[in-house]
Amino acid sequence: MNNIKINDLKYFVAACIGILLYSCVPTQKVREENKTVPKTYANNNVDTLNTAKTNWKNFFSDINLISLIDTALVNNQEMNIMLLKVDMFKNKIKAKKGEYLPFVNFYGGAETEKVGAYTRNGSVEEQLKIDDEEFPDPLSNYSLGISASWELDIWKKLRNEKKAAVFEYLSSVEGKKFMTTNLVAEIADTYYELLALDNQLDIVNQNLEIQKNALKIVKLQKQAAKTTELAVRRFKAEVLKNQSEKLEIEQQIVVTENKINFLIGKTPQKVTRKSDDFLATAIDSIYEGVPSQLLQNRPDIRKAEYELAAAKLNTKVARANFYPSFGIKAGVGLESFKTKFLTNTSESLAYSLVGDFVGPLINKNAIKAAYKNANDMQLQSIFEYEKTILSAYIEVSNELSNIKNLKNIYDLKEQEVDALTESIQLSTRLFKAARADYLEVLLTQREALDAKIELVETKKEQLMANVAVYKSLGGGWN
Structure with missing residues (x-):
């Protein structure tokens, strides 16, 4: 019962926001x-x-x-x-x-990062191993892929x-x-x-x-x-x-x-x-x-x-x-801290899909x-x-x-x-x-x-x- 009321409240709030936005548009x-x-x-x-x-x-x-x-x-x-x-x-x-129309770009990048040992990221790297190898220090990151963005012209x-x-x-x-x-x-x-x-x-x-x-x-x-x-x-x-x-x-x-x-x-x-x-x-x-x-x-x-x-x-x-404007962003590519791992497609595969809307x-x-x-x-x-x-x-x-x-x-x-x-x-x-x-x-x-x-x-x-x-x-x- 509480869940139903919460969902109804969400829809009501969304409807109010929509009416508010529309009513604020001058003519x-x-x-x-x-x-x-x-x-x-x-x-x-x-x-x-x-x-x-x-x-x-x-x-x-x-x-x-x-x-x-x-x-x-x-x-x-x-x-x-x-x-x-x-x-x-x-x-x-x-x-x-x-x-x-959708914008599609390709990208490639390489970066190096050194974090302190007594930080959260640093302590985690000390504990983790991949293929019995410790994280390189400093840590590098290599990426290659394509990205797309599209503003929905509603x-x-x-x-x-x-x-x-x-x-x-x-x-x-x-x-x-x-x-x-x-x-x-x-x-x-x-x-x-x-x-x-x-x-x-x-x-x-x-x-x-x-x-x-x-x-x-x-x-x-x-x-x-x-x-x-x-x-x-x-x-x-x-x-x-x-x-x-x-x-x-x-x-x-x-x-x-x-x-x-x-x-x-x-x-x-x-x-x-x-x-x-x-x-x-x-x-x-x-x-x-x-x-x-x-x-x-x-x-x-x-x-x-x-x-x-x-x-x-x-x-x-x-x-x-x-x-409000509505947009979709997506990307797919390969990412790894060593170039040799980029060929391991399943492990190095990275993708993202984001939808958002922004309005004044x-x-x-x-x-x-x-x-x-x-x-x-x-x-x-x-x-x-x-x-x-x-x-x-x-x-x-x-x-x-x-x-x-x-x-x-x-x-x-x-x-x-x-x-x-x-x-x-x-x-x-x-x-x-x-x-x-x-x-x-x-x-x-x-x-x-x-x-x-x-x-x-x-x-x-x-x-x-x-x-x-x-x-x-x-x-x-x-």
């Missing part, structure tokens, strides 16, 4: 992420045809630009660093996978760590894709910047020729007493001003070329390009599809999604730390803090995910509006350039006939130069806007 609810986006953009287009699906080699038509991007994807240092980071996350999966802590590592790896892959998208866009933008500078340099050179001819005319008119030295000085100053602008553009060309060389991993050298037909470059149509496609096409959104998934699993891992009971502040941090990081990942989705939608909306407005701006600038180009010829004829002041000629030339440069800038902005929409839709990495 913290974190809201679900909001991934809703509007059904359409501002133009209310519901067509799912999306330019983001276009391979970047098909999106760009300039063979020189395609060659530069190809080179950058192989040689760019930041890209290669990112590839190594992806590989490290992949290795982390293997490490985490191995943690919930609470799925180790498996969740491995799954979290998988999501972190997938996040790094999406990060690499996002870097590819940014690299493709940056090279394209810089390349168009270079073409625009080439055209601006041509415009300044053409304007310089016009102004030098005008300066000759003014000098002749001064000799004929039809104008003054002031007009000569003003025309000469305008020529000098354009010469300095020419030097500034040439310096910008050097810097822009070197930026491209840096992106493609090469030392400064001439960048192959064709700038002659820059203003005639066609602006391809963009198909934006529907906003929901951003969730699949944008690498940064998918990266944030995988980071959120990893954060959720890390929260489960942190919560599992409140529960008092002073769990560190575990509680880690769990709260994991929850906070999960909530932070939710905000990051939602922010990335919202930012992507606004990005696309802005760029679609930009493309539309730039088209109208370019048409107006083109008309302005045509009108001012005609004005240059007209003002020069009037000046020769003494029917226009030299200031009118100078102002017309300056306005025409500015308008032509602005036209080139607008064309560059149009091309960059197309690249920006392609990038914001999630294109450029595939």
Whole structure:
């Protein structure tokens, strides 16, 4: 009867400890992420045809630009660093996978021990003999065998760590894709910047020729007493001003070329390009599809999604730390104080089997803090995910509006350039006939130069806007 009561008491105590451990585990609810986006953009287009699906080699038509991007994807240092980071996350999966499998090790050892004769161990050794031989003094010990240990993953802590590592790896892959998208866009933008500078340099050179001819005319008119030295000085100053602008553009060309060389991993050298037909470059149509496609096409959104998934699993891992861990340890081998006895398997055989569990009971502040941090990081990942989705939608909306407005701006600038180009010829004829002041000629030339440069800038902005929409839709990495 007493034995039954004792056993009942043991079960009752064990049950109380289990309930106590479970009740001490805190819970913290974190809201679900909001991934809703509007059904359409501002133009209310519901067509799912999306330019983001276009391979970047098909999106760009300039063979020189395609060659530069190809080179950058192989040689760019930041890209290669990112590839190594992806590989490290992949290795982390293997490490985490191995943690919930048994660890098996082999061991071998030799040691020597001398104990005092008037100790318990010493007095025992004096009495004992093996094969009529006294214990050696000092006593040696030789061992050889294998050992194994295994943590039973009852609470799925180790498996969740491995799954979290998988999501972190997938996040790094999406990060690499996002870097590819940014690299493709940056090279394209810089390349168009270079073409625009080439055209601006041509415009300044053409304007310089016009102004030098005008300066000759003014000098002749001064000799004929039809104008003054002031007009000569003003025309000469305008020529000098354009010469300095020419030097500034040439310096910008050097810097822009070197930026491209840096992106493609090469030392400064001439960048192959064709700038002659820059203003005639066609602006391809963009198909934006529907906003929901951003969730699949944008690498940064998918990266944030995988980071959120990893954060959720890390929260489960942190919560599992409140529960006891169960482990099994086992070993088998040979052990003897003389090497010759190691061959006597039955006598030298040694083995062990241990099962244990360990769980936190008092002073769990560190575990509680880690769990709260994991929850906070999960909530932070939710905000990051939602922010990335919202930012992507606004990005696309802005760029679609930009493309539309730039088209109208370019048409107006083109008309302005045509009108001012005609004005240059007209003002020069009037000046020769003494029917226009030299200031009118100078102002017309300056306005025409500015308008032509602005036209080139607008064309560059149009091309960059197309690249920006392609990038914001999630294109450029595939």
